[in-house]
Amino acid sequence: MLIALYNRTFDEQDIPFLQHTLQLLEANKLQVVYYKQFYERLSQHIPLPASPRLFTGKKDLPPGTDMLISLGGDGTMLDAVCFVGNSQIPLIGVNLGRLGFLAAIPEEDVEAAILSLVRGSYTLEKRTLLHLDSSVPLFDGSPFALNEFSIHRQDTSSMIKIHTYLNGEFLNTYWADGLIVATPTGSTGYSLSCGGPVVFPQTSSFVITPVAPHNLNTRPIVVPDDNVISFEIEGRTEQFMCTLDSRTEIIKSNVQLAVKKEHFTVSLVRPDEHNFLKTIRQKLYWGMDRRN
Numbered sequence: 001m002l003i004a005l006y007n008r009t010f011d012e013q014d015i016p017f018l019q020h021t022l023q024l025l026e027a028n029k030l031q032v033v034y035y036k037q038f039y040e041r042l043s044q045h046i047p048l049p050a051s052p053r054l055f056t057g058k059k060d061l062p063p064g065t066d067m068l069i070s071l072g073g074d075g076t077m078l079d080a081v082c083f084v085g086n087s088q089i090p091l092i093g094v095n096l097g098r099l100g101f102l103a104a105i106p107e108e109d110v111e112a113a114i115l116s117l118v119r120g121s122y123t124l125e126k127r128t129l130l131h132l133d134s135s136v137p138l139f140d141g142s143p144f145a146l147n148e149f150s151i152h153r154q155d156t157s158s159m160i161k162i163h164t165y166l167n168g169e170f171l172n173t174y175w176a177d178g179l180i181v182a183t184p185t186g187s188t189g190y191s192l193s194c195g196g197p198v199v200f201p202q203t204s205s206f207v208i209t210p211v212a213p214h215n216l217n218t219r220p221i222v223v224p225d226d227n228v229i230s231f232e233i234e235g236r237t238e239q240f241m242c243t244l245d246s247r248t249e250i251i252k253s254n255v256q257l258a259v260k261k262e263h264f265t266v267s268l269v270r271p272d273e274h275n276f277l278k279t280i281r282q283k284l285y286w287g288m289d290r291r292n
Contacts, residue, residue: 073097129262147186152178
């Protein structure tokens with residue numbers, strides 16, 4: 001089995017864990033291909049193979065890669081989605097960050113997770129992606145997102161008006177700091193922090209959530225994911241921010257934008273002892289008394 005390892009940053013305190021993870025992969029006879037920058041940083045701290053297999057992005061991820069392990073937080077996992085694209089290489093996230101909805105494997109469970117990979121005792125969950133159509137090229141040939149698409153006012157400018165349409169039919173004009181369109185996977189991310197609902201990953205829907213809306217009766221809305229959602233933007237400035245997950249582009253108001261369901265999915269690895277309900281109970285502290 002060929003395993004790709006991706007990490008974008010780590011702290012000194014993470015080094016013993018990373019070394020332990022590599023030892024577990026070697027002990028289970030799993031071949032490793034390293035993200036080049038990760039290899040160069042880590043080799044300064046621990047001994048690594050002198051002639052490793054390396055990759056720098058989706059174009060040189062080796063054919064036959066069976067899985068990509070993301071070592072970091074949810075942001076690292078979202079980066080990894082761009083590497084695998086439509087290759088159908090499954091992703092598994094080991095959490096070195098804080099909350100970790102996507103990178104749901106805690107450090108103490110990494111040995112059990114690797115054994116699950118070796119034994120094949122895991123489930124592949126196919127997750128919906130968003131696709132962005134725009135009148136100008138954006139996001140370097142990867143116009144898709146696992147969590148969300150958003151439009152924002154730039155810097156300290158005043159609120160903006162976002163005229164929003166479903167399949168060409170007018171939905172609403174949002175007077176707000178911005179607007180989020182989230183997938184079910186992304187419903188536990190930025191959308192949730194702006195008052196959006198938690199949506200099960202298997203739900204065929206998108207969540208449209210305004211960011212700090214001027215009208216207090218404006219609420220998040222759940223729409224079927226077979227809709228094409230398009231936008232016209234107005235504001236006192238000519239430039240706005242447009243994001244796909246953690247990637248950002250600055251656009252002008254005359255750029256035409258529309259989001260829809262991507263034609264391919266991404267597969268997340270779920271060891272048999274992990275599931276969505278367990279994750280949200282743990283991460284959102286449901287049923288736990290946190291007053292002490």
